[in-house]
Structures are given as structure tokens and as C-alpha cells.
Amino acid sequence: MSISSRFAVGIHILTLIDFNQEGTSTSEFIASSVNTNPAVIRKLMGMLKKAGLIEVHPGIAGAKLAKKSPDITLFDVYKAVNVVQENELFSVHDKPNPNCPVGKNIQETIEPLFTAAQLAMEKVLGSVTLEDVLKGITNKENTNC
């Protein structure tokens, strides 16, 4: 099991838009950087737009960030692309036997623990901004010269 790469691609899209501020970031341009189909990018752009992270308009080429990069966290992207539902990182088997003491109480007992684990993970995502990612990219790019 793995969290969908939509998340990684979403980060890629936003980073590229910011990196390419002077140019126009069309779905085709972004798709060539991500190495996928423009329609896939447009679907994701739709989600990012809905979440208020980017501005795109039908018929007008290019997307722009709706916020400054330090104000977008990876958690924002994570929520936007809908890879994990709230409290549903871990799935629980349904309908355990209510006539068994363990079966009857296992869900209620486990769920808060699962939620705590999920929140710890999401907290880390919330502490990283798009600006951090962009800096990471440019650092690596410069040290390669």
C-alpha cells in the first residue's frame, strides 16, 4: 500500500509554477516536466484550484499560485489532492463479532490510536512549506554546477 503519487505530483506542480513565475505554466508544460499526460495535470490542477492553492481560468493559458510559497504547506497539498481521508489512513475491519468482548470493543479502542498516528504524520507535513521545497530544489541545482 502506498499513498497515491498524486500528492508528489501536486507538490511538483506547485513547485514548478513558482519556479517558472516569469513564464506561463500550461498543463502541457507541466506535464512534460512531470512526464505524464496533460489531462492528468489538469485534473490535479482542478483539485489544487478548488483548494484555493492556484489560480487557473478556462481559455487562459497558465496557472499561478494563489498564495505565496511560504504560506502553502505540504499538508495543504495533501488535503487538496485528496489522497487520505480524515481519520482514514488506517482501515479497520468492519463488523467484528459483537458477542465477543474483544470483537465488541476493538474498533473503539484502536481508532484513537490510529488517529494519533495519522495526526503525527500530518503534523510533519504541515511544518514544511512549498518555499522549503523550492529552496531544496535550487540548492541541489546549484551544487550540481
Place this chain on the structure above:
Amino acid sequence: MSISSRFAVGIHILTLIDFNQEGTSTSEFIASSVNTNPAVIRKLMGMLKKAGLIEVHPGIAGAKLAKKSPDITLFDVYKAVNVVQENELFSVHDKPNPNCPVGKNIQETIEPLFTAAQLAMEKVLGSVTLEDVLKGITNKENTNC
């Protein structure tokens, strides 16, 4: 996306075995508490056995914990049932365009962040023991009386 319920079922199995110490926990008995097929339970028991968490023997009915419940963490179970591979909670799109500065460096930049998030989640799982779960169950069971 969700982490397979094998994890929750694995916890259920271990908890039930401990709860039912005086009785014999056969795959059929466990299956009736989990509400699934005995073969599913046996598959999971195989994983738990391989991980050194339980003792089962062909032809002999019933499984026992191989360790005391305070010495088994949810992280142990998580690893045993193989729901998430190391460093692979988040998947990354492969083959981004190496001719684009962003495409070239995005993977290297993102991966450590993803790993950090995953580790934070796993750390929480490592801090909870089977004993904790068992206590939770018995507490709930008693307050229901």
C-alpha cells in the same frame, strides 16, 4: 487510499489470543471474533509467526503469544503484517523530466520529507503496546456492565 485492514486484524488476533489465554485460540475461533474466513486468519497468523510474535504449530490447535503483551508494540504488528514498506508510505511519480531543474531534483528533495512524516507516524505506533490495547478493551467491557 488506506492502509490495509490486515493491520487492524493483526492487532485483533494478538489481543484475542492474550485475552483468551486459558482457552485455545484456533483460526476458526479467531475468525468468528473477527468475522471473516479462517483461511484469512491463518494467512495472517503465518505472518505474525514469521515475525516472532506468536507460536503456532501445524496439527496443534491454538496459538500463543511468543512474547508478553507489554513487549509487543503496534509497530511490531505493523511490520509483521507488511502493510507499508520501509520508506514507501508515500509513492513518488517516477521518471520526471531530467532536463527540467524541478523535474531533475524533485524526488531527492521530497523523499526525506516523506520519510520524516512516515517515521513520525511509526514512532507513535511504537509507543503503544499490546498491553495498552488489552487494557482499553477490558476497561470498555467493564464500564459497559
Place this chain on the structure above:
DNA sequence: GTAGGTGTAACCATTATGGTTACATGTACT
């Protein structure tokens, strides 16, 4: 040797993913 367990392999329906094509819609420009 029989009964009743465990250990596995084979198979299946369902679902999510990522990709692809196609086309309706919208804007800018001539």
C-alpha cells in the same frame, strides 16, 4: 487410521490508480 487442526496455493470480485482519448467550453486575436 480418523478427526481436526495448520499451512498454502489457486482463483475471484471489487476497487483504486494512472493513463488515454475525446470533446465541450472559454478567451484572445485577427
Place this chain on the structure above:
DNA sequence: AGTACATGTAACCATAATGGTTACACCTAC
């Protein structure tokens, strides 16, 4: 007006993972 080119979506597909099911080989105790 009409053309070029973009976004927004719907429909469809191959692939993989999941959870379940059946079947049977193997082992132990009686």
C-alpha cells in the same frame, strides 16, 4: 465572425492490491 489554443471533464482501460473463498496437502493427538 472565425480561428487557434487553452482549460474542464467525461468515458474508458490496463494494472495492481485487497479481502474473500475453496480446496487440499500436511501434521498431531487420540
